[in-house]
Amino acid sequence: MSTRPYFASHPGQKWVGVLLIALALAAVPFALAxxxxxxxxxxxxxxxYVMLSLGLNIVVGFxxxxxxxxxxxxxxxxxxxxxxGSPQFxxxxxxxxxxxxxFVAAAVFGVLLGTPTLKLRGDYLAIVTLGFGEIIRIFLNNxxxxxxxxxxxxxxxxVDPLKIGGFSFSKTEVIAGLSLTGPMKYYYPLMxxxxxxxxxxxxxxxxxxxxxWEAIREDETAAAAMGINTRNIKLLAFAMGASFGxxxxxxxxxxxxxxxxxxxxLLESVSVLxxxxxxxxxxxxxxxxxxxxxxxxxxFIRFTVVPVQQWVFGRVVVDPEAIRMLVFGLALIVVMLxxxxxLWPSSIRKRELATRPxxxxx
Amino acid sequence: MNAAAHSVRSxxxxxxxxxxxxxxxxxxxxxxxxxxxxxxxxxxxxNGAGKTTFxxxxxxxxxxxxxxxxxxxxxxxxxxxxxxxxxxxxxxxxNIRLFANMSAVExxxxxxxxxxxxxxxxxxxxxxxxxxxxxxxxxxxxALLEEVGLARHANAIAKTLPYGDxxxxxxxxxxxxxxxxxxxxxxxxxxxxxETVELKKLLLAIRERGITLLLIEHDMRLVMGLCDRxxxxxxxxxxxxxxxxxxxxNPAVIAAYLGVPAQGTAA
Numbered sequence: 268m269s270t271r272p273y274f275a276s277h278p279g280q281k282w283v284g285v286l287l288i289a290l291a292l293a294a295v296p297f298a299l300a301x302x303x304x305x306x307x308x309x310x311x312x313x314x315x316y317v318m319l320s321l322g323l324n325i326v327v328g329f330x331x332x333x334x335x336x337x338x339x340x341x342x343x344x345x346x347x348x349x350x351x352g353s354p355q356f357x358x359x360x361x362x363x364x365x366x367x368x369x370f371v372a373a374a375v376f377g378v379l380l381g382t383p384t385l386k387l388r389g390d391y392l393a394i395v396t397l398g399f400g401e402i403i404r405i406f407l408n409n410x411x412x413x414x415x416x417x418x419x420x421x422x423x424x425x426v427d428p429l430k431i432g433g434f435s436f437s438k439t440e441v442i443a444g445l446s447l448t449g450p451m452k453y454y455y456p457l458m459x460x461x462x463x464x465x466x467x468x469x470x471x472x473x474x475x476x477x478x479x480w481e482a483i484r485e486d487e488t489a490a491a492a493m494g495i496n497t498r499n500i501k502l503l504a505f506a507m508g509a510s511f512g513x514x515x516x517x518x519x520x521x522x523x524x525x526x527x528x529x530x531x532x533l534l535e536s537v538s539v540l541x542x543x544x545x546x547x548x549x550x551x552x553x554x555x556x557x558x559x560x561x562x563x564x565x566x567f568i569r570f571t572v573v574p575v576q577q578w579v580f581g582r583v584v585v586d587p588e589a590i591r592m593l594v595f596g597l598a599l600i601v602v603m604l605x606x607x608x609x610l611w612p613s614s615i616r617k618r619e620l621a622t623r624p625x626x627x628x629x
Numbered sequence: 630m631n632a633a634a635h636s637v638r639s640x641x642x643x644x645x646x647x648x649x650x651x652x653x654x655x656x657x658x659x660x661x662x663x664x665x666x667x668x669x670x671x672x673x674x675x676n677g678a679g680k681t682t683f684x685x686x687x688x689x690x691x692x693x694x695x696x697x698x699x700x701x702x703x704x705x706x707x708x709x710x711x712x713x714x715x716x717x718x719x720x721x722x723x724n725i726r727l728f729a730n731m732s733a734v735e736x737x738x739x740x741x742x743x744x745x746x747x748x749x750x751x752x753x754x755x756x757x758x759x760x761x762x763x764x765x766x767x768x769x770x771x772a773l774l775e776e777v778g779l780a781r782h783a784n785a786i787a788k789t790l791p792y793g794d795x796x797x798x799x800x801x802x803x804x805x806x807x808x809x810x811x812x813x814x815x816x817x818x819x820x821x822x823x824e825t826v827e828l829k830k831l832l833l834a835i836r837e838r839g840i841t842l843l844l845i846e847h848d849m850r851l852v853m854g855l856c857d858r859x860x861x862x863x864x865x866x867x868x869x870x871x872x873x874x875x876x877x878x879n880p881a882v883i884a885a886y887l888g889v890p891a892q893g894t895a896a
Binding site for chain 2: 491
């Protein structure tokens with residue numbers, strides 16, 4: 268059963284609700300800035316990961332195609348943006364040109380990398396996509412000779428920030444008496460695009476295309492026999508998933524101002540997959556939760572581990588960096604043991620993993 | 630509405646010399662089959678006779694090693710299941726292949742895929758056209774569930790349904806594709822006597838709608854009571870064809886089933 272956002276039946280109430288949520292979201296960076304700018308950065312990063320996870324969720328959660336090289340599309344989007352807006356080629360295209368180009372380029376790569384894998388399923392598909400992900404990264408690492416395109420391992424520096432006219436999203440300025448830092452400004456376009464991507468995902472899931480993805484996930488042969496062009500529908504999933512990754516990549520490049528192949532390692536693919544799986548594969552709300560938790564939790568641990576140790580032992584016993592990943596890994600294991608279908612599973616995954624007798628429902 | 634109306638005399642389906650080999654195994658050899666519009670055709674034979682292989686070739690899951698199939702006046706695409714479905718052949722599976730974790734009504738809604746249009750843009754913008762189409766898909770799916778007697782299970786998860794209901798759900802899903810020919814692979818398997826009687830009624834009602842039926846079945850009483858004509862396969866070859874009573878009396882058929890020379894006629 269598809270998840271449809273449930274609003275109060277009264278249309279006026281609905282808009283009041285939307286307005287209140289919008290206001291609350293708009294206030295978030297100010298609330299966080301009161302605690303520290305770092306937290307605004309963490310939230311921005313979380314938003315990028317929400318976009319990535321939702322993209323990967325289309326491929327893995329909806330269509331059931333295990334993709335271990337998803338971060339390649341993030342890289343394609345990031346490099347497309349950076350190459351078009353940096354001193355590398357001195358192009359400096361505006362973001363409303365280079366972001367869509369990154370979006371489309373990632374979709375094209377999604378189809379290119381998806382095509383050879385169409386006949387593969389499960390483990391085999393995972394290994395091939397893993398290989399593709401690495402190939403893209405290695406290409407980016409080595410495309411600095413004979414012609415310097417990507418600047419190799421040094422990466423691309425001084426990537427243009429988002430800019431609308433004279434308004435740059437990277438500079439701190441005071442507007443109407445409120446001090447806005449770069450990260451606080453970036454929060455707004457990031458949140459806006461995240462909301463758009465969430466809306467797109469909700470609508471896609473509850474549509475003819477969404478049902479076709481689900482059907483392929485359940486039984487590809489039966490889906491084909493029902494008239495679903497499984498090749499095209501699978502490629503569509505790859506393209507849609509990749510394009511969201513590409514968009515997130517472009518935003519990442521503009522926000523960081525610097526990208527290098529190192530940012531697009533296998534570990535990143537695995538992290539995004541972990542967000543999808545831990546949150547609840549196939550369930551949009553679950554995936555968002557997974558992305559936010561897995562981005563926020565390591566940061567939270569980083570900031571609490573020292574005070575907690577001082578409080579318990581009176582001094583710092585273990586290096587915070589060491590304990591951070593340890594606690595993080597433990598948390599993952601515990602969640603997967605206790606909730607194998609994810610923190611907030613889709614109804615389908617819950618049914619799939621439930622061990623139940625073949626009872627008759629009336 | 631009767632399919633017979635528009636193609637008088639010429640068969641709906643005409644298979645010629647259809648063969649399929651798997652390595653050293655000749656699963657089908659030179660099978661010919663003509664199905665008239667509006668008939669109920671039986672396909673019988675001992676286990677391993679090649680019945681399901683024929684279904685798989687017919688519905689595009691396998692490419693034939695040789696031979697061709699003409700359907701509704703044009704050659705049937707070989708090895709492309711979704712195009713076969715679009716041309717008007719729907720099927721069920723011997724080992725039920727429902728979308729197990731989707732609800733009954735969602736299963737049938739997937740069956741509407743071939744007859745509906747909205748793509749990504751439609752889904753995202755959800756304009757009046759898309760909404761109307763979605764509503765029509767819903768309505769049609771519920772009507773089909775009603776028709777096969779599963780209306781009250783519309784929201785039940787497919788895999789939780791009892792066996793007989795799962796078979797009927799597969800039929801509803803296949804009907805959703807608006808087939809001209811419905812191919813049923815052992816629809817009565819695992820059904821008890823009263824369920825089989827219900828099934829027979831359902832299949833006759835489907836024929837009344839102008840849909841031609843081809844069924845593989847081991848329940849001989851059902852085959853004899855339902856089919857206009859029967860084709861018998863053994864070891865991938867066609868060994869007999871005719872009215873159920875004739876086929877039943879055919880010595881070659883009896884030999885194929887019992888593995889001994891025929892010694893009398895049953896009638």
